[in-house]
Amino acid sequence: MHVLVNAAMSADGKLASYRREQLRISGEMDFDRVDRRRAESDAIMVGVGTVLADDPSLTRFDRNHRDAVGGTGVPARIVADSQGRTPLDAALFDGSAPTYVLTTEAASSDRLEQLEKAGATVVVAGKERVDLTAALSELERDGIETLFVEGGGELIFSLFEADLVDELSVYIGSLLIGGRDAPTLADGEGFVDEFSNLILIGVERLDDGVFLQWSVE
């Protein structure tokens, strides 16, 4: 499975303010770029923190580009959600695309039944936190070969920690958000000595900011 992590952040590395409300950082050109990368993907993934903050539908993508690259149907939607906290009225359950909930043994069976009734395919992997390696292997067995991860910071760090990321792309907008508690590109516990090594493969001015692309060693 090819895993691409993408996000938009401020010049000081924040994905949103400390209030964790959805904040539009990307400009038009970056959103167009995101829609093309979504069109190339079999699935789009976020953490439940993003679902609770933004209620994303994850259904916007460049349909012409998907046709051009030979894609069929629509990209699936995936949420990493250890306790099964995704609201049953979330946009993810609008029925317009397949939706997976990656959860753990900590989620109650009643909750899992409710999520399945809401239309989710539930994948249980791990005891307290989603075992991302096991969960992504199950998704791969389900035919998902290219995964587009859109955040947030907790999920992004965990994917790097599990050495599951192949590519990282970041749009840096020309604004400063600040805030010691604001979400950043990679949150979680953080590395202390062995860091993820990146190879810079793209630098481009885009909208009023900069687009950076790395492959992950």
Ligand SMILES: NC(=O)c1ccc[n+]([C@@H]2O[C@H](COP(=O)([O-])OP(=O)(O)OC[C@H]3O[C@@H](n4cnc5c(N)ncnc54)[C@H](O)[C@@H]3O)[C@@H](O)[C@H]2O)c1
């Ligand atoms: N600017 C952007 O590109 C962008 C993109 C996405 C989200 N955001 C913002 O980021 C914030 C949400 O980010 P966040 O870090 O709080 O939440 P997140 O979206 O990263 O979700 C984290 C949650 O996912 C669940 N989870 C399950 N298994 C996990 C695992 N193995 N590792 C990590 N998490 C796991 C946990 O419940 C955890 O609390 C919101 O403010 C949102 O607006 C910004």
Ligand SMILES: Nc1nc(=O)c(N)c(NC[C@H](O)[C@H](O)[C@H](O)COP(=O)(O)O)[nH]1
């Ligand atoms: N690329 C990007 N630029 C931004 O400025 C921003 N705030 C996000 N945030 C990611 C967001 O939380 C979701 O992943 C979807 O971007 C929600 O959008 P949809 O409901 O799917 O249209 N992503």
